[in-house]
Amino acid sequence: MRAAHRRHPGYLAFLAHRLSGLALALFLPFHFLFLATAIEGEAALEGALAWTANPLAKLAEWGLVTLLALHLALGLRVLAIEFLPWRGPLRLWVGLGGGAALATGLLFLAALGR
Amino acid sequence: MAEAAACGGRMLEVRIWRGRDDGAFVSYEVPARANQTVLDVVTWVQRHLEPTLAYRFACRVGVCGSCAMTVNGRPRWTCRTHVGRLAGDGPLAIEPLRNLPRIRDLVCDLEPFFTRWQRAGGRFVATSTRRDPLPRIAPDSEARRAVDAGIECINCAVCHAACDVVAWRPEYLGPAPLNRAWTLVNDIRHGAREETLDRVRGDAGCHACHSQMSCSEFCPVGIAPTAAIAGLKRASLRHLLGRRDE
Ligand code: HEM
Numbered sequence: 001m002r003a004a005h006r007r008h009p010g011y012l013a014f015l016a017h018r019l020s021g022l023a024l025a026l027f028l029p030f031h032f033l034f035l036a037t038a039i040e041g042e043a044a045l046e047g048a049l050a051w052t053a054n055p056l057a058k059l060a061e062w063g064l065v066t067l068l069a070l071h072l073a074l075g076l077r078v079l080a081i082e083f084l085p086w087r088g089p090l091r092l093w094v095g096l097g098g099g100a101a102l103a104t105g106l107l108f109l110a111a112l113g114r
Numbered sequence: 115m116a117e118a119a120a121c122g123g124r125m126l127e128v129r130i131w132r133g134r135d136d137g138a139f140v141s142y143e144v145p146a147r148a149n150q151t152v153l154d155v156v157t158w159v160q161r162h163l164e165p166t167l168a169y170r171f172a173c174r175v176g177v178c179g180s181c182a183m184t185v186n187g188r189p190r191w192t193c194r195t196h197v198g199r200l201a202g203d204g205p206l207a208i209e210p211l212r213n214l215p216r217i218r219d220l221v222c223d224l225e226p227f228f229t230r231w232q233r234a235g236g237r238f239v240a241t242s243t244r245r246d247p248l249p250r251i252a253p254d255s256e257a258r259r260a261v262d263a264g265i266e267c268i269n270c271a272v273c274h275a276a277c278d279v280v281a282w283r284p285e286y287l288g289p290a291p292l293n294r295a296w297t298l299v300n301d302i303r304h305g306a307r308e309e310t311l312d313r314v315r316g317d318a319g320c321h322a323c324h325s326q327m328s329c330s331e332f333c334p335v336g337i338a339p340t341a342a343i344a345g346l347k348r349a350s351l352r353h354l355l356g357r358r359d360e
Pocket residue numbers: 014017018020021022024025028068071072073075076078079323324325
């Protein structure tokens with residue numbers, strides 16, 4: 001019963017957006033550190049690239065692509081709510097429908113691309 | 115007379131908030147009826163068990179906006195919420211609205227809510243008198259339809275209670291005042307449209323909204339303040355870009 005006022009698609013979309021945004025923000029410094037190994041010479045980069053072959057790293061990568069896709073789709077949802085003209089009773093279509101569809105689409109693309 | 119409609123002596127278990135912030139839920143047994151609103155339940159408790167129970171209502175038909183409470187964790191107008199519709203929720207739990215100072219039992223102080231209406235420039239400024247001809251507004255114009263979508267607000271504060279941004283940022287104007295401001299910004303008879311827009315463009319205004327949509331989810335009359343706030347965000351952006359055509 002606690003926080004029952006939050007149990008609806010709009011709020012869940014907001015929550016997913018914020019959590020994915022924060023997770024991405026946490027990840028970014030590591031991403032840059034990783035790229036920075038290139039400056040230290042080819043060997044360092046090769047070493048780092050070899051590390052990405054391990055399944056855990058693959059899983060983490062997949063998670064990141066997913067998070068980005070989710071964050072992007074939900075970001076588009078926010079932009080749709082704010083910039084497309086809509087009014088009257090809830091048009092969750094604009095929100096979750098579009099967001100979820102796009103997220104799934106992007107996830108599939110990401111999965112196919114590898 | 116009401117006893118005739120009683121549901122075969124079945125009793126409802128109800129938990130009602132008593133006291134102020136440091137109060138507690140108290141359980142009551144209320145006869146179940148075939149047709150019964152949450153407000154009926156509260157009234158029955160006050161008439162038969164707890165004469166000192168404080169709560170607010172006036173019209174009982176969803177017009178005045180004074181009966182809003184938190185019912186099983188959700189903000190609702192209690193006079194139009196049938197107990198039968200909440201059956202899946204388990205025993206009824208009735209509390210005052212969120213995000214407002216509590217006075218006693220189910221009664222909140224609405225002053226912070228109405229203060230925001232003023233801060234948001236929600237007061238209509240007349241530009242003509244009754245002797246002037248009525249302005250002509252095309253019913254299907256964009257502005258008129260924007261006004262229509264938000265004008266039936268009953269000031270019940272359900273949206274205010276539902277919104278987490280209101281809970282997080284005490285200075286945030288909140289959904290209903292912003293919805294009101296949007297109806298005025300679109301009302302060509304309003305004499306202070308620029309000023310109203312200026313008042314809601316600030317940090318604690320429309321741009322603080324994260325489009326969580328709780329307001330639109332719970333507004334009992336089906337208004338979508340999120341849409342109004344989105345309109346204000348667009349108007350504010352246009353203003354920033356220097357276009358004042360609308
Ligand atoms: C990897 C880089 C990114 C990071 C670290 C990031 C992070 C964040 C964070 C922390 C928020 C705050 C969420 C909130 O206000 O509740 C946010 C909001 C937002 N992000 Fe991102 N984001 C990234 C990429 C993107 C992309 C690619 C888009 C593309 C559409 C996007 C669109 C948005 C939008 C529209 C908001 C506003 C949400 C709101 O008002 O609640 N972001 N982002």
